[in-house]
Amino acid sequence: MLGLQAIEFIQNQTIVKIKLGDVSTIIYNNYNKEIGKDKMKDYLKRFLSIIDNWNQEYVDNQFIDGIDWKLILVYDQRIKEYKGYGRTPSNFPLLKELFYSMIESEK
Amino acid sequence: MDLLNINLKSFLPDIIDAYKEIYGPKYYDIIEYKLNNSLLIYYNNYEELRQYIENLKTLKKEELMCKFLDKIGVDIGKFQKKHQLDPLSTEALEIITNMVGNIWQCFENDDTINIRLLNREEDKYSFIKKRKVDFINFLRGSNVATLTMDQFDNYIQTDEYKNLKKQVDYYNKVYDELSIEYKEWYKQYDNCLLYINQESERKDQMMRENGMKVISIMYKFMPPNIQKLLDTKSDDEKWKIFFTSLSSDFSGSGNINYFDQKHMDELTNPNIELIHKWHIIECQVTYFESLGLSLPYELFSSCETEEDVKRYLNFLNREDMKNNIPTNNIIKIFKFLSSDLYNQTLFDYYTNSEYFKKYQSHFANIDDMKFKRQLASLFHDNKVCVFYEPTNINEFTTMLYTICGNGVGYLDMMLVHECGHIIDLNSKFSGFHEITKDKPNPYNSKYIMGERFNETLTDMFALEALEKLKAKGINMLDYKGLVSPMIRDLNTYNIVKQLLNPLVSDFREQVIDAKVNGNPQILINCIGENNYNELIDIVNKVDYLCKQGLIVKLEEKINDEVVKDYYEQVTRTKVVYNNIYEYYNNYLLNEQQSNESINHTM
Structure with missing residues (x-):
């Protein structure tokens, strides 16, 4: 969709995959759901707003057992990765909230 | 279990016993002292708690829908789950979807499910008629001619349809019974749902x-x-x-x-x-x-x-x-x-949460704004971790523990793992991991040099402890005592653990001694510094390769650079172990000679 093919989010045991197209698919915990184009555009607007100010990497080794996470954007020509260990952007829960609402509303 | 108020201390006696059994009598005192004198903070984040309950709901729905299929005479044996936490098979999901729609809908949006369709009268809407026809075709199976929309009105006058409807009425009866069971089960989370709503409103406001x-x-x-x-x-x-x-x-x-x-x-x-x-x-x-x-x-x-x-x-x-x-x-x-x-x-929001307020008095420097911000940020990040911080009653260290959204089948392991860290924690080292001064991991800048090595070993001992606990039938936080079949790949990869198996079995005493005392030199003395560094490097490299998709590539027998690189590391590991055994034999010889010379002098 407009040069973006897929979004993949991995955080410890959580994996969310979104394949974008005329009909997009969200894959979460082995369940697939389809999302129509217009609804997906709304989600994408929220998604891109959340990550707009993010740095590529967030690391804090001060504490043992940090959260290990990765967000991958697969474009037509390249891949962009945001990742972190032990630290997250301050609005990180919003991203999870967004995925959660995508899954919930599509159930 | 009340997920809002979990007393972590109550699990300590069993965890202490498990670690004592693994580490041996030499460490009884240290294990007891460190674990019994730590501050264990249990807290909740409403978003994660909500996700956790959602995952439990899916699990319960899967269980009940399998029961449903069994009761209506579907042979579920052929697609029985190997493990309760495994996903449902495609075949089972297909039947469930045809019967009731998406499994997420079950027991919640009951009016719209397929087995209710035949009792719906409003056939003026063609989409309902279409759904009825599709459902009837599913029930009749693929051995008979497909019913069309045009044939529907005549078909519902037939005896075949009347029998089919009786059959579906029975399905509804079974489903209704299970629906009551589901609602009864779900009631146990009423207080959590109330908490989730209150917290969500508090934050929104x-x-x-x-x-x-x-x-x-x-x-x-x-x-x-x-x-x-x-x-x-x-x-x-x-x-x-x-x-x-x-x-x-x-x-x-x-x-x-x-x-x-x-x-x-x-x-x-x-x-x-x-x-x-x-x-x-x-x-x-x-x-x-x-x-x-x-x-x-x-x-x-x-x-x-x-x-x-x-x-x-x-x-x-x-x-x-x-x-x-x-x-x-x-x-x-x-x-x-x-x-x-x-x-x-x-x-x-976080500093005014009930969990924060409950524990803040423990910290001697809670008035230090920097520390308070740091603690609030840990709550915000939903961290499960241990950290040093002076407390008012001289607790040895602090553990933060919370329910993670996707923690079904992992909760006990996470707790046992953190307890392992508490046992290993010393002023500069947590086991083999130098907390402040270590160099960065060359393959993955997120980590520092000894971190993956230490985490893998901590997981290996935690898995042993968990096995002991489960063998005794001890269940702490895991839902129905279920442990995820993926537990060996939680936090660190099983494939990496396998590379360290010879070290843990042949140098177990030294590994434990070095780990518990936060003194890697104890192990280095026996296996040599170069070999020790080589092992750390191999662990870092293979961990990195796993993050490049190694496990899937091995399963799918793809032979690309990542897989080749992995096999190079396996060969390298064999060489390192040969060098380790050689070094250790020399070490023993030197020890023997030096003992003999001491005895001779005496």
Whole structure:
């Protein structure tokens, strides 16, 4: 969709995959759901707003057992990765909230 | 179990026994002292708790729907799950979908499920008739001719249909019984749902208040023409002008931010994907439109080509638009204000939570703002971790523990793993991991050098402890005592653990001694410094390869560079172990000679 093919989010045991197209698919915990184009555009607007100010990497080794996470954007020509260990952007829960609402509303 | 109030201390006696059994009598005192003298903080984040309960709901629905299939005579043996936490088979899901629709819907949106269809009268809506026909075709199976929409009215007069309907009535009866069972089961989370709603409202309210504060301060900096437009707007309308999200959470970026130089440059940059340009324009247009500025519809109805972007930029450059575009100064003030007040809201939200209040008195330096912010940030990040911090009653260390959204089948392991860290924690080292001074991992800058090695060993011993606990039938936090079949790949990879198996079995005593005392030198003395560093490097490398998809590639027998690299590491590991055994034999010989010489002197 407009040069973006897929979004993949991995955080410890959580994996969310979104394949974008005329009909997009969200894959979460082995369940697939389809999302129509217009609804997906709304989600994408929220998604891109959340990550707009993010740095590529967030690391804090001060504490043992940090959260290990990765967000991958697969474009037509390249891949962009945001990742972190032990630290997250301050609005990180919003991203999870967004995925959660995508899954919930599509159930 | 009350997920809102879990007493972690109550699990300690069993965990202590398990570690004592693994580490041996030499460490009984240290294990008891460190674990019994630690502050264990249990807290909850409502978003994660909600996700955790959602995952339990899916699990329960799967269990009940398998029961449903069994009761209506479907042979479920052929697609029985090997493990309760495994996903349902495609075949089972297909039957369930045909019977009731998506499994997520089960027991919640009962009126719309397929088995209810035949009792629905309103056939004037053709889509219901179509669904009925599809459902009947599913029930009749593929051995008979497919029923068409045109044949439906005649078919429902037949005896075959009457028998089919009786059969479906029975399905409904079975389903209704299970539905009662589900609702009874779900009641146990009533208090959690209440907590989730209360917390969500508390956070929303704080966000809303501070978001409106940003808007009211920004008003003073806006030019008169925009102020005039803002004067006519309600609070909700003002919110939409300034913030990209309609929810109360005003983090991320406001619409105004999309007028800054970075975003304007992106609009003209040929290397930026169209999706980002579309998003920037969407946010800018929302700003204009929410202010009430009329814009030519054809410009923004869709921005799906570079030409559309150019047209939009030409429009922005029009003389009459210039006064409407936020200035750099306004953008700067907005960014500072929204970020500052957002962080303040989060800080206030977490430091006023019941869990924070319950434990804050334990910390001697809770009045130190830096520490308080750090602690609030740990709560915000939903961290499960251990850390040193002086407490008022001289507790050895502090563990933060919480339920993770996707923690089903992992909760006990996470607790046992953290207890392993507490046992290993010393002033500079946590086991083999030098907390402050270690160099970065060369393959993955997120980690420091000894971190993966230490984590893998901690997991290996934690798995042993967990096995002992489960063998005794001890269940602490895991739902119905279920342990995920993926447990060996939690936090660190099983494939890496296998590489360290010879070390843990042949040098077990030294590994434990070095780990518990936070003194890697104990192990280095026996296996040699080069070999020790080689093992750390191999662990770091293979961990990195796993993150490049090694496990899937091995399963699918793909032989690419990642897989080749892995096999090189396996060969390298064999060489390292040969060197280790050689080094150790020499070490023993030297020890023997030195003992003999001491005895001789004596």
